[in-house]
Amino acid sequence: MKGTYLGEFEELVLLAVGILFDDAYGLALVDELERKTERPIMMSAVHKVLVRLEDKGYLKSRMGGATQVRGGRDKRLYTLTAAGKKVLSQSRDLRNSMWKEVPKVVWEAGAL
């Protein structure tokens, strides 16, 4: 496994799980990510990342919430674990601290 390193897509999926809170399952996550990123998202890619994140211990899952349109099948509902929350905040802290170090002049200078 890759340790605590979090890929970009992995981070997005984790955040999406957080957003959807109690109804974070495969298709809902696909919808959410498509809406936010405005790019087509493969269902298999999402499931793959979910499996991997669960293996890493950032997510946990349970079965539930069957509906008629699903042919009576349960959803696998994901929630963030403590480790998942921690890794997300670490990731944000890293970005913030790096943001802070970028001199203002970079932002203020116009494009060449």
Added chain:
Amino acid sequence: MKQNKHPNDGPPRWAVRFFRWYCNDYLSEAALGDFMELYDRRRSSLGKRKADLLFIGNVLAFLQPFALRKKRPSYALNEIAMFENYFKIAWRTMARQKMYTGITVGGLALGLATCLVIFLYIRHELSFDKGYTHGARLYRMYNDFRGPDAARWTSLPPMVAQIMKTDYPEVEKAGRLIPQKWQQAGSNLFRREDQVENLYEEGFVYADNELLDILEIPFVSGSRETALVKPNSIVLSKRMADKYFPGEDAIGKTVILNEHKTTPYVIGGVMADFPADSHLHYDFVLTLTGVEFWPGEQTSWCCWNYDTYVRLKPGADPAALEEKLPAIRDNYLMGYLEKSGDQSAADIKLHHFLGLQPVKNIHLNPEKVEDELRHGDMRYVWLFGGIAVFILLLACINFINLSTAKSANRAKEVGLRKVVGSVRGYLIRQFLTESLVYSIVSFVFGVLIVALVMPFFNSLSGTELSMPWRSVWFAPLLGVAALVIGIFAGLYPAFYLSSFKPAEVLKGSVSKGSKSSGLRSALVVFQFATSIVLIIGTFIIYKQMNFILHTKIGFDKDQVVMIQGTNTLRKQQETFKEELLQLSEVEDVTLTDYLPVTGTNRDQNTFWKEGKTREDKGVSGQFWFVDADYIHTLGMKVVEGRDFDKRLASDSLAVVINQAMVKNLGLKKHIGERITNGNTVYTVIGVVENFNFESMKGAIRPVCFTLAKGGSIAAVKVNSRNMADALASLTNVWSKFMPHQPFRYSFLDESYARMYEDVSRTGKILTCFAALAIVVACLGLFALSSFMVEQRGKEISIRLVMGATTGSIFQLLTGNFVKLVLIALVVAAPLSWYLTQRWLEDYTYKISVTWDVFAVAGVISVLIALITVSYQSIRAALANPANRLRSE
């Protein structure tokens, strides 16, 4: 999976099924739900066709390792616990039913032990001469006569080895060997020069120095390159060097053979003892350097006495070389034959070829080259291998039969396990674990049995087998074999037992073990058919053996003592003979080198009618030098003419011939005809009845006796009942003449029997196997019968109460088994008839396979089966029915 009411409503069902098939359980439910939801959405917006295609796309996109991989958190612990339970249950089942366990394990252990012994035997047979570094380039030359009397033999004229080296660039080395009993090859009296006592030693052979190198004989001391280079040098084996020169360096020491003090031998080196898997086994190698057995012998083409070995150069093609070998015949041999006017020259030119036999083939001898060695036989390797497989099968069948028969006892367990959530796979695993436990326990016992019976088997088969524990592969091989056999034997029972439907079993409606009785019967028939084939085979071999040993063989082999080494008496031979005749126990004495048993001299000559040497094709026959007492001492029957007469001087040019000679030469008048061997003309004065002097595998060949004086064996016909006394008197006479030489003797009938040692050995081994097969089959039958009695206990009790007699109950219980054995007999009879016929084809003089053998084998097997089954049946029939019926 829920069935959709409108099949056309949902996505393509094959895609769903496919997804469920490949996807792991962890994901499949949730992912498929997602697919369906998405599909539902798409169908309303995009239409069914597109939605279908996209659905298929989804399914295919999921075909990735993460979806295939089995995800089993915390499963491993559970697994171990399960296996612990399997072992516990297996142990309890075994402990609960001690008799069945004993029979299964005992039978399997016996079968495995047999297999192991046979495996070691076959491995030994196949291991001969595999150890040479240059083994692939090592060949022994042989003559290949492809004419009407086709034959292959090894001895070649002395020059051939040299010619191979000079004329054929492919040949790296060539060396000669004289292995047959000839001159001083064979056995001799042997002593150190500085000691007086002679000892009789065997295993002498003549060889070129180069042969030591060709055969890569390792040397303990001295150099292989020079050990036999000097004339009159000798190489001893380590064993013999230790015997005669303990603690000394043997090299350079002088030894005397047969009291020839004028030609002592000097030890040139000590070689390691020949390994058991070498085709050659010698203790004394005499040099051929400077040897000429008579003037001109080394360059002559008359006499063929040398086995020739060659090592080819790397990359040389033996087949291509063989093609070129007839040049030796044309350039050298033909010249000699034409000069001597041999009538067979044309024949030889046409039919005589030389061949190269790879040394690694010599033991099993697929080329069927005749030589003096003891060979293995590929057919016996196959035969014993087949027997091993069959006996193992019998043992496995016991396991299968018993576990399916006892299925009723396990049915409830299976039902209950299924009810509490075990799937079939787990149950199969459980029963396979159980059969593995059986197999491993049996292996342990099997190996113990082998360790115990190994010495016995070795003495029986004349081998020196041992378990190769030191080899790296042996223990793992046993382990793998235990696994394979455990799984093989357990497979059918595992599937059978795990197939019970819980509802039926728990309701109690599974008929008690009678379900697969058809299969069980078939297996019992198979077991007994195998046993009967082995019994019949054993019978036939023993009958043939008996026939060989006790049939009229043309001479009287009983009560004849052969005193060996009388040639060392030199001029005293006749006096020795006279003294022997003085003894009251001695009836007749003859001095000769030639006797009708192997291990004595043979002299192949070609005979013609007088004056026909250039017209007729000669008749090859044995030319034996005997004295005037030979024919009556050996009890041969003169059917025409007369025996030799000492008093007639003219008898020195007379011969007595056997009937085969008369027939092959086409003599009309028989007595008084004159025949020649090319050198001298002899007059036929008598004809003796044909007698066997070779193995009975071939027809009796022509023999011609002529008078000579002396020989290395005194054959003494003893009239005394008390052989020990007679031998004591003979020893006395011998020591009077030869105080420093051991008195060596053997019995003619024993030597004769030794010619058929291989047959008798095969017979003994086969008896053991037949007995084993029967024991294994009977163990199974015994267990089956006791099981049946157990199952039908109530029925029997009720029958008894209703007035059935003990006899009728016995009949009821045994009838079925006897029927099975009879069917087995019907199956086995034609098969064994065919097999024994094939075996007997080897013999010219043989018994005919008659029906009584089959009848006896049938009666024996039925009796054995009946006795086996009876114990339980009689017990059941005599039991008090009240005891059984009361219990419910």
